[in-house]
Amino acid sequence: MTTFANQQLVLTAIGEDRSGIVSELTKLVSECNCNIIDSRIAILGNEFTFIMLLSGDMAAISRVEHTLPTKGMELGLLTMMKRTASHQQNEFSAGYTLEYNGLDAPGTLSKVTRFFAEQNISISSLKSDTYEENDALHMRCEIEVNIPIEVDADAFKIQFEHLSNSLNLDYIFRRIR
Structure with missing residues (x-):
């Protein structure tokens, strides 16, 4: 076990x-002797969002917790931190990426994610946006899921076919693991 595995x-x-925000934040993490083990960046509207999972020993994590609020204020950032532990992945039979698109309609993403929840299927990644095409607003979404062993993947796909038809969505399932 490395010293980076102690705390997250x-x-x-x-x-x-x-420009420069990522550089400043990653520099702070490095100077505190932490390691970035996972990260995501997104631009939403005019706002930059950066999520990182850090690891380090107790002293390193404490340094980040104490220095980030000041650095965040200097950079005009709203910051939030929470200690966590390594993710314990449940057993699953397969992982899939679902890509869907259609005319933008309120509630579509909510209905799709509720369908996954009702099937006890965990969403591990989600990205959605809208775009204009032929003078109409369209939506597209990419969701990565893990199908638990107890869920019949073929029955799940058939049920999703019914949902997608009712929502007028085009979609593609791709097995990724």
Whole structure:
């Protein structure tokens, strides 16, 4: 076990998008002797969002917790942190990526995610957006899921076919693991 495996911290930063923010935040993490073991960046509207999973020994994690609020204020960022532990993945029979698109309609993403919840299927990644095409607003979404062993994947796909038809969605399932 390495010294980076001792403690974990989820760090989120949100603020106006501009160059140099990632550099400043990753520099702070490095100077505190933490390791970035996972991260995501997204631009939503004019706002920059950065989520990192850090690991380090107790002293390193504490340094980040104490220095980030000041650095966040200097950079005009809203920051949030939470200690966590390594993710314990449940057994699953397969992992899939679902990509769907259609005319933008309120509630579509809610209905799709509720369908997964009702099937006891965990969403591990989700990205959605809208775009204009032929003078109409369309939506597209990419969701990564893990199908538990107890869920019949073929029956699940048939049930999703019914849902997608009722929502007028085009979709593709791809097995990824």
